[in-house]
Amino acid sequence: MSSDPIQPWEFVSRDDGALASSRHWVFDTARALLTQPLDIAIGDILRSIGTSAGADRAWMFEYEHDYLRFRNTHEWSSESAGSFVQDLQNVPVTMIGWLHQHLVAGQAVMINDIDALPRSAGPLRAEFVRQNNKSVLSVPMFHDGRLVACIGFDAVEAPRRWSGEIAELFSCADLIAAARYGRSQIGVGEASLAPDALIYLRRANGVRGTPLADIVGLRSSKDYTEVWLVDGTMALDLRTLTQWLGLLPAGGFVRIHRTAVVNHQFVRDIERRGSDAWQLRVHDFKELWPVSRSGRAELRARLGI
Template identity: 75%
Template sequence: MFDTAMLLLTRRLDAAIAGILQVIGADAEADRAWMFEYDADHLRFRNTHEWSRGGVGSFVQDLQHVPVTMIGWLHQRLVLGQAVMVNDIEALPRSAGALRAEFIRQNNKSVLSVPVFHDGRLVACIGFDAVEAPRRWSVEIADLFHCADLIAAARYGRSSIALGGEDSRAAYPALIYLRRAHGILGTPLTEIVGLRSSKDYTEVWLVDGAMVLDPRPLTQWLGLIPPGWFVRIHRTAVVNHQFVREVVRRSSGAWQLRLHDYEDHWPVSRAGRAELRAHLGI
């Protein structure tokens, strides 16, 4: 744990946490070590730091502003101060279905999660993933709890200012990470014009005219976007009401929207009209 303390004393906070994850992850023979943080209300969480062994996929950009309900089974145990060792992903209960699906997506075989508390409140979680083969960590749990205490003191305590740390309580940037031609890029929610369901995928239409086919279904997107900005105009479509340029009412009674600078019109279902009226004041 001397290395952990030295990293916190000699590096900027985010770099120190990244270094800590690398050290403890390698020592524990994990394939991935990570940290996620909760928002102030425990309604959403986001990945903040991650180390992964060479050749092992990284997912730090994927889980941003995610509803805590997705990890509800895990969260119930973390808030009680419990370390959670999942040795068999397939054996997770039905109530952990969303969490199990995420573990499978990341190709995890085993996962260890340890809560991070500050002033008696759950603020974050750190842990290990085993990807290449199932693994059981036991003696490492105590070390991980100690790391959690040091990180909590530096990141959330008064001493974080003296250490030159960043403001950990600043508002989360409203970014969604999308896989685009030049890699995974953080995209501001204000640049998303609309979303369309495409079977198990979602078409993400952007202000620059690009369309990104995202692997997350529309139902998952509904939990990521703020309802005050976005309106569900159809069971297969959601739009950012700030980009509505015109509501076209056909003689047939059908409604369509002209969005931003797009040529195509987006249809509005009968069920979507009431919410659209409320947002646009029509």
């Protein structure tokens, strides 16, 4: 990695021997993985290496098997940096398409100048700006030759360029991948048989347990909320939309209007009509859902457009 001049972004291979580090991250990572429950260990690893690297955040995200979506899974952040681990859940990989093409090729990506990112990285740049990032390091995580996740650092308080840390971060990623994805699949199979967590709809004649993933969208109906489900039915819930906003995971649902929230995984089309009005087609519903101006930015971010 060249030190003069510093480029807006740099791509680094794990085989770059010039990036050797004298830190003890690999030993500390292995010890944490051997002595603690996995998720707790990963959180402690991120805190330890993030602090050692002078980062303001250290994080990990995972891909779905088909590479269509990704989600944040673990994060450590300093008190001043703020946490975003819950925000990016089941997000289209198109949001990070520019970054993803280099990760899947096995390259770490050191972004030194957020504002200088190419136009093709527009959605990614917008997310970095939202998080107030000044510099970002992303290191791919592979298991059995396949990209499964990414680990990295954010600099928020001031720009920072990591170089000697990259080789060791590759090794830490290898250890985490072996622990997280290489364990016996027996437990994984058993876990997959567990029923989906239910959210209970309050109705005049009782309650109805519904998997959160079956909720397509919600609309305010005075003091109640219309809950539209994947089977095409609508349940009138006795809670207000404001109350629902406190129940829904922010990463999966987007408020597109003061009266409406949608599960972004069910968005099929965006139609622009007169006066630049936006309307959504969700799931297989015939009726279009209007999008207010204030709801467009978050919707674009969640869809990666």
